[in-house]
Amino acid sequence: MSRSMKVTPSVISIKPTRMNFEFGNQVPHYWLDNDPFSTHFISVLSTFFPDGERFFVDSVRALRDKVSDKARQKEISGFIGQEAMHSLEHTSMNDMLEERGLPANKAAKTALSLLNFGRRFFGKRHQLAATVALEHFTAILAHRVLSDTELMNQFHETMRPIWMWHAIEETEHKAVAWDLYHDVKGHSYVERVAFMIIASSFLAVATAINQLRFMHADNQLWNLKTWAYGLNKLFGRRGVITGLTSDYLDFFKPSFHPWDHENSALVAYWREQLETAMNEAA
Ligand SMILES: [Fe+2]
Ligand SMILES: [Fe+2]
Numbered sequence: 001m002s003r004s005m006k007v008t009p010s011v012i013s014i015k016p017t018r019m020n021f022e023f024g025n026q027v028p029h030y031w032l033d034n035d036p037f038s039t040h041f042i043s044v045l046s047t048f049f050p051d052g053e054r055f056f057v058d059s060v061r062a063l064r065d066k067v068s069d070k071a072r073q074k075e076i077s078g079f080i081g082q083e084a085m086h087s088l089e090h091t092s093m094n095d096m097l098e099e100r101g102l103p104a105n106k107a108a109k110t111a112l113s114l115l116n117f118g119r120r121f122f123g124k125r126h127q128l129a130a131t132v133a134l135e136h137f138t139a140i141l142a143h144r145v146l147s148d149t150e151l152m153n154q155f156h157e158t159m160r161p162i163w164m165w166h167a168i169e170e171t172e173h174k175a176v177a178w179d180l181y182h183d184v185k186g187h188s189y190v191e192r193v194a195f196m197i198i199a200s201s202f203l204a205v206a207t208a209i210n211q212l213r214f215m216h217a218d219n220q221l222w223n224l225k226t227w228a229y230g231l232n233k234l235f236g237r238r239g240v241i242t243g244l245t246s247d248y249l250d251f252f253k254p255s256f257h258p259w260d261h262e263n264s265a266l267v268a269y270w271r272e273q274l275e276t277a278m279n280e281a282a
Pocket of ligand 1: 053082083086170
């Protein structure tokens with residue numbers, strides 16, 4: 001077991017679940033905080049998921065033979081299954097966006113070309129390092145969703161379950177790619193950090209471009225009120241991104257491990273809430 005490795009908390013089990021969420025007319029146009037900017041920001045992230053998660057799965061699958069431990073192999077299978085299910089559900093969600101005249105396919109294509117650049121120019125370990133970096137993003141964002149009740153309540157009830165479910169599972173498997181990376185010969189702190197910087201830059205640029213495309217397609221490009229409101233919600237003093245800074249920077253500590261952010265109790269709590277929400281919807 002390498003120096004940076006910790007065991008996944010025993011209450012956590014990494015199992016895929018097929019949800020079959022429905023995205024019909026019951027979903028309002030602005031389903032997050034009744035706000036264009038906020039809704040489009042999260043929609044843009046959704047367009048990145050199907051191809052992004054396929055990239056994560058491929059990078060983990062390519063190196064899983066470096067692990068012989070049975071429990072770890074089971075975790076890896078759980079990770080692959082969970083990400084595959086996320087891809088499916090987000091594809092349905094993205095189809096809804098496209099049907100509503102939003103450029104979801106175009107946004108996904110931008111992300112895919114960046115990922116394909118990674119596949120072409122980086123080796124297996126480097127691709128896994130990119131996955132580790134992007135999984136850190138999903139983990140800290142998921143933690144925010146699960147720990148900020150006000151934010152969770154801003155999701156319309158028809159859209160809350162998919163984000164709740166995704167956040168739960170991102171937390172459950174947050175250390176799988178990380179642990180695998182640290183089992184691959186040649187891994188290093190410098191490489192891990194370098195790929196975080198590359199991944200952060202790509203993600204920021206792709207998000208900004210597609211936020212503009214979504215706002216334009218929805219005739220909201222010059223709606224300064226929603227820009228001011230949304231940007232403040234992200235980058236203001238109590239903003240979501242501002243609030244993630246310290247969790248993000250923890251990645252740059254040489255001794256960091258994803259379970260240093262011990263939030264397994266949140267997962268147990270929200271699993272129960274999700275079940276209730278799904279039963280009520282049925
Ligand atoms: Fe995911
Ligand atoms: Fe993930």
